[in-house]
Amino acid sequence: MKIINGTIAAPAGFYADGFHSGLKRKRKDIGWIYSKYPAQAAGVFTTNAVQAAPIQVTKGALASDTIQAIVVNSGNANACTGKNGILHAQEMQRLAAEKLSIPTDAVAVASTGVIGQELPMGKIKKGILGLYKTEGTPQSFHEAILTTDTRTKEIVVEGTIGGTKVTMAGVAKGSGMIHPNMATMLAFITTDAVIEKSLLQEALKKVTDRTFNQITVDGDTSTNDMVLLLANGAAGHSVLQKETADYDEFTMMLSVVMEELAKMIAQDGEGATKLIEANVIHGKDQLTARMIAKKIVGSSLVKTAMFGADPNWGRIICAIGYADPSINPEKVNISIGGLPVLLNSQPQSFEEMKMREILVQDKIVITVDLQEGTGKGTAWGCDLTYKYVEINALYHT
Structure with missing residues (x-):
């Protein structure tokens, strides 16, 4: 093909x-x-x-x-x-x-x-x-x-x-x-x-x-x-x-x-400047992994953080937690653009300049490893910008 x-x-x-x-x-x-x-x-x-x-x-x-x-x-x-x-x-x-x-x-x-x-x-x-x-x-x-x-x-x-x-x-x-x-x-x-x-x-x-x-x-x-x-x-x-x-x-x-x-x-979301891709691996099952991935890209706090090039992984783990309260909160790994920010739920130090280079790209990949099973899921979203508000405030006119 x-x-x-x-x-x-x-x-x-x-x-x-x-x-x-x-x-x-x-x-x-x-x-x-x-x-x-x-x-x-x-x-x-x-x-x-x-x-x-x-x-x-x-x-x-x-x-x-x-x-x-x-x-x-x-x-x-x-x-x-x-x-x-x-x-x-x-x-x-x-x-x-x-x-x-x-x-x-x-x-x-x-x-x-x-x-x-x-x-x-x-x-x-x-x-x-x-x-x-x-x-x-x-x-x-x-x-x-x-x-x-x-x-x-x-x-x-x-x-x-x-x-x-x-x-x-x-x-x-x-x-x-x-x-x-x-x-x-x-x-x-x-x-x-x-x-x-x-x-x-x-x-x-x-x-x-x-x-x-x-x-x-x-x-x-x-x-x-x-x-x-x-x-x-x-x-x-x-x-x-x-x-x-x-x-x-x-x-x-x-x-x-x-x-x-x-x-x-x-x-091409209204006003978007970046594509956000969330990959969840080792979830309990496929459906749960897909649901968590979608909650991450759908979080307004994650979306605004990505717009502002802010590596705020706390917003990501927050979205994971309310997507599936039954996860083990002590075993979560998170990386942004391949750069680890959380391992076994422990914060990781990273080079700010390298992270900045990742977050100003037009595609940002967030990977979450739940270390629970074989389920995996991917979801796509975009950042939330000032332009989105402008477009929708004036849509009818």
Whole structure:
């Protein structure tokens, strides 16, 4: 398997486009992904009890046999908009299906942006009519889904399954209100692999738990967001079977795509200047290790310390303690950027200049050894800056 250049339309049979419809002042704000062939589809959605209209409509679409398109708008979340919100999401679905000449229930819908405002359907219609299933403009899609993001997030990998070349691509948006089980993020993954729907859903859920569900920016869980995975079978190999080398290759490709997108989202947190990675090893079990890692990167005190280049390991061990009160507090090892600051819960002296060099980097790795078992987990977050407050204080305006 290798990472290659390309876009979300890189797998065989996929197309993508983006358009500026006027939902946002300048940037593209509506886009779609289209598969020439009906695709098996899997999805993971926000756990927020308040779920936006596009989430509800897309869940209905996934209950059908296959999906052939995803239509997405930014600039307006179509959340908390009542019955009209559902009608508008369904109209997006219908307009895209009509333009593509496919069944209405073969279209998934996603929205992101300001909550509580109805979609301006005149602009939505204009946008969908301006989209095309061409090979020349797939790069426009990853621009059309952005909100406060400062950069696009995309990755393409290539592997071999059953002696056949298989391609998988991923694209995401996400910058604030990031605290999945899912959060304010949209991620779309395409592949030409051949796999049944139930196994596709199982693979997506399993990999989501250790990738997207391990990122946090600010601890807020949103109303809109989702991960959708489409597999159109255009590669033509034999149907993937669980517990085979080919299935392992598929899940490895999926893990790389989703982990890289997760890190891109964490690093692009609103106002962020640094990516924080927490690795917990020798925990009681995998779930506990993942939970502790996420508590570390989610701690406002840890995040502000990293912003200020302050090696305050006390904030780290504090987060470990409230994440799992049953840990042995006498056996914790902590290092920052590979430099030990705590061994068997005893403070370690370190060179301040060397630590300073570590903490001013744009990626900081915190490693925690609990010395309790074989569990390990990783989580990603970002520092908490003055800019984050500014962005969110002015978001609606």
